[in-house]
Amino acid sequence: MPRDDSSRGPRDPGAGPGLRFPTIGLPPPAIRRMIAVSAALALLLILLFTSYYQIEPDEVGVVQLFGAYSRTTEPGPHFKIPFWVERVTKVPVQSQLKMEFGFRTAHAGIQSSFSPPTPQTIGEAVMLTGDLNVAVVEWIVQFRIREPRQYLFHVRDVPETFRYMSEAVMRQIVGDHSVDEVLTIGRESIALQAKEELQRLCDLYGIGIEVQQLVLQDVNPPDPVKPAFNEVNQAIQEKERAINEAWADYNKSVPRSKGEAEQAIRSAEGYTLERVNNAEGDAKRFEALYAEYRKAPVVTRKRIYLETMNQILPKVGHKLILDDKAKGILPLLNLQDAPKEGTR
Amino acid sequence: MRAPLWLAGIALVTVLLFASLYAISETEQAILTQFGKPVGGLVTRPGLHLKIPFVQVVNRFDKRWLEFDGDANEIPTKDKKYIWVDTYARWRISDPLRFFQAVHDERGGQSRLDDIVDGETRNAIASFDLIEVVRSSNRPFQRTEELEGIGAAEAMANVTAGRQEIARIILEKAAKITPEFGIELVDVRFKRINYVDSVQKKVFERMISERQRIAERSRSEGQGRAAEILGQKQRDILAASSAGYRTAQEIKGAADAKATAIYARAYGRDPEFYQFLKTMETLAQGLDQNSWLILSTDAEIARYLKGTGQR
Numbered sequence: 001m002p003r004d005d006s007s008r009g010p011r012d013p014g015a016g017p018g019l020r021f022p023t024i025g026l027p028p029p030a031i032r033r034m035i036a037v038s039a040a041l042a043l044l045l046i047l048l049f050t051s052y053y054q055i056e057p058d059e060v061g062v063v064q065l066f067g068a069y070s071r072t073t074e075p076g077p078h079f080k081i082p083f084w085v086e087r088v089t090k091v092p093v094q095s096q097l098k099m100e101f102g103f104r105t106a107h108a109g110i111q112s113s114f115s116p117p118t119p120q121t122i123g124e125a126v127m128l129t130g131d132l133n134v135a136v137v138e139w140i141v142q143f144r145i146r147e148p149r150q151y152l153f154h155v156r157d158v159p160e161t162f163r164y165m166s167e168a169v170m171r172q173i174v175g176d177h178s179v180d181e182v183l184t185i186g187r188e189s190i191a192l193q194a195k196e197e198l199q200r201l202c203d204l205y206g207i208g209i210e211v212q213q214l215v216l217q218d219v220n221p222p223d224p225v226k227p228a229f230n231e232v233n234q235a236i237q238e239k240e241r242a243i244n245e246a247w248a249d250y251n252k253s254v255p256r257s258k259g260e261a262e263q264a265i266r267s268a269e270g271y272t273l274e275r276v277n278n279a280e281g282d283a284k285r286f287e288a289l290y291a292e293y294r295k296a297p298v299v300t301r302k303r304i305y306l307e308t309m310n311q312i313l314p315k316v317g318h319k320l321i322l323d324d325k326a327k328g329i330l331p332l333l334n335l336q337d338a339p340k341e342g343t344r
Numbered sequence: 345m346r347a348p349l350w351l352a353g354i355a356l357v358t359v360l361l362f363a364s365l366y367a368i369s370e371t372e373q374a375i376l377t378q379f380g381k382p383v384g385g386l387v388t389r390p391g392l393h394l395k396i397p398f399v400q401v402v403n404r405f406d407k408r409w410l411e412f413d414g415d416a417n418e419i420p421t422k423d424k425k426y427i428w429v430d431t432y433a434r435w436r437i438s439d440p441l442r443f444f445q446a447v448h449d450e451r452g453g454q455s456r457l458d459d460i461v462d463g464e465t466r467n468a469i470a471s472f473d474l475i476e477v478v479r480s481s482n483r484p485f486q487r488t489e490e491l492e493g494i495g496a497a498e499a500m501a502n503v504t505a506g507r508q509e510i511a512r513i514i515l516e517k518a519a520k521i522t523p524e525f526g527i528e529l530v531d532v533r534f535k536r537i538n539y540v541d542s543v544q545k546k547v548f549e550r551m552i553s554e555r556q557r558i559a560e561r562s563r564s565e566g567q568g569r570a571a572e573i574l575g576q577k578q579r580d581i582l583a584a585s586s587a588g589y590r591t592a593q594e595i596k597g598a599a600d601a602k603a604t605a606i607y608a609r610a611y612g613r614d615p616e617f618y619q620f621l622k623t624m625e626t627l628a629q630g631l632d633q634n635s636w637l638i639l640s641t642d643a644e645i646a647r648y649l650k651g652t653g654q655r
Binding site: 064065066067068069123126127128129130131132133134149152153154155156157160161164165167168171172175176177178179180181184185186204205221222224225227228229231232234235236238239240241242243245246247249250253254257258260261262263264265267268269271272273275276278279280282283284286287289290293297301304305306308309311312313315316317318319320321322323 | 367368369370371372389390391392406408409410411413432434474475478479480481483485486487488507508531533534535536537538539544547548551552555556558559560562563565566567569570571572573574576577580581584585587588589591592593594595596598599600602603604606607609610611613614617618620621624625627628631632633634635636637638639640641644645646649650
């Protein structure tokens with residue numbers, strides 16, 4: 001008889017229970033009455049215990065009457081028809097549930113520890129990117145059960161189905177991005193698109209789940225390729241460094257040479273002042289002299305001439321005065337020796 | 345001994361009642377068979393139902409979407425790239441009677457689905473290039489500055505179908521076959537697509553060489569930029585010093601011009617006298633211990649050596 005594994009879904013209340021009737025002997029009437037009373041009491045207690053149930057604050061209870069949906073009960077104490085007539089399935093609709101892909105948290109806490117990668121987690125994370133490269137993507141999905149009835153009754157094995165949906169969606173989105181987008185600039189938009197697509201798929205499948213968050217965790221190039229990716233980062237650093245060093249060198253010399261240019265200009269300005277002042281001084285001196293000279297030109301000329309000679313003659317080392325008639329003396333003079341003597 | 349008889353009556357009624365009642369859950373559907381022959385049609389309404397006790401048997405089938413996880417298959421794409429393709433599907437028993445007759449139970453159904461979905465997957469993958477299987481659209485990739493011009497050829501791929509479309513083709517074709525087994529295929533999707541090991545090795549090698557290209561370019565860009573800055577430095581230094589020189593020369597030239605004007609104005613009153621003065625000054629400064637001075641007695645200073653001149 002084809003029957004599904006009833007442990008997977010709400011259990012089947014129709015399975016025929018084998019009620020047993022105790023055979024009753026003939027004890028004395030007092031004892032018989034006591035047995036009857038305690039049997040009735042026990043029955044009452046059993047009834048009470050099997051019909052009472054409690055729904056925790058984060059749950060709702062889905063009640064099925066002979067397998068058919070009857071009602072959804074809110075948190076608090078409740079009663080149902082006992083035995084197999086009514087059955088309650090508790091669904092945590094308020095809890096935020098989480099699924100991890102590509103890794104597993106071994107122990108959650110302030111410092112969560114993660115299980116070492118297994119073939120299963122690696123299989124989940126490795127995927128092809130749109131430029132036909134390979135990336136290792138880890139992500140989590142946080143979700144909530146929005147429709148308990150859909151969640152329970154529409155799809156069998158919702159957790160596994162949801163895992164597959166999430167894997168398929170993530171690969172679809174990553175498959176439309178380049179490896180560099182996946183690793184760096186596209187992370188947020190990939191997570192957002194994947195979340196939307198996953199929600200769309202949830203609605204299509206009718207599994208009653210609301211996707212609240214989809215977050216990319218570690219996204220890496222595959223291990224054998226990692227060194228090459230690191231090399232790129234290193235090369236970028238090197239590039240920055242080369243540029244910075246070049247600018248440092250620039251800053252070391254250009255301002256100095258600008259200063260030196262300023263220096264040349266200032267010193268030229270100094271030259272101007274000197275030159276003009278000198279010229280004016282010389283001019284004033286000449287004008288003053290000239291004014292007096294005009295009054296007595298002949299005598300002033302003679303005076304200046306003679307004063308100059310007066311200055312020169314003591315200074316000059318070799319003097320020779322010739323009469324214009326004694327021309328023969330010149331060849332006798334040893335003029336070549338004279339400078340040597342003079343330097344001595 | 346009337347009590348046991350009375351109890352036996354109740355017991356009989358109870359057993360009969362239990363044998364003739366059955367419950368169908370929200371997740372189930374059932375067909376009744378009578379000595380193996382189906383009777384009464386499909387029961388889909390959840391709740392309590394009646395049957396003829398001991399004669400009719402309830403055959404229950406799941407009403408929900410059921411799981412199907414295909415094996416990962418090594419399939420060549422149209423452009424001869426070998427990939428692992430792992431699909432999953434969801435299906436439901438749409439016609440329990442036919443399902444019951446054709447495949448009997450879920451295990452039978454799974455094995456038929458294996459054949460159908462795997463076959464259609466193989467056909468579909470083999471008729472598309474790898475890029476079609478991976479990508480879903482022709483969206484251009486966003487590029488960061490340092491990646492400009494890298495991997496451009498691959499980004500040019502022209503996707504005509506895309507991953508979702510190929511999955512849809514598989515679903516459409518497979519879903520045409522499954523109704524004969526009483527199965528409705530509701531969705532087929534690619535769970536995983538990966539390179540086979542030998543291809544993956546080549547891809548890794550390509551990725552490495554691509555990254556090395558980027559790294560080399562980045563380094564050489566750095567060196568190039570540094571050289572550019574060095575050139576800029578030399579240019580700026582020369583510009584500054586030559587501008588300084590030019591300005592200085594201009595200033596000096598102006599100064600010389602002004603001085604010349606001043607001298608010309610002053611000395612222009614009597615150039616001859618200026619020449620006389622300057623000559624005297626030069627003689628006074630220019631002669632020293634080593635100089636020879638040969639004077640003729642005709643010279644003015646020596647004139648009186650010949651006599652007082654008063655003849």
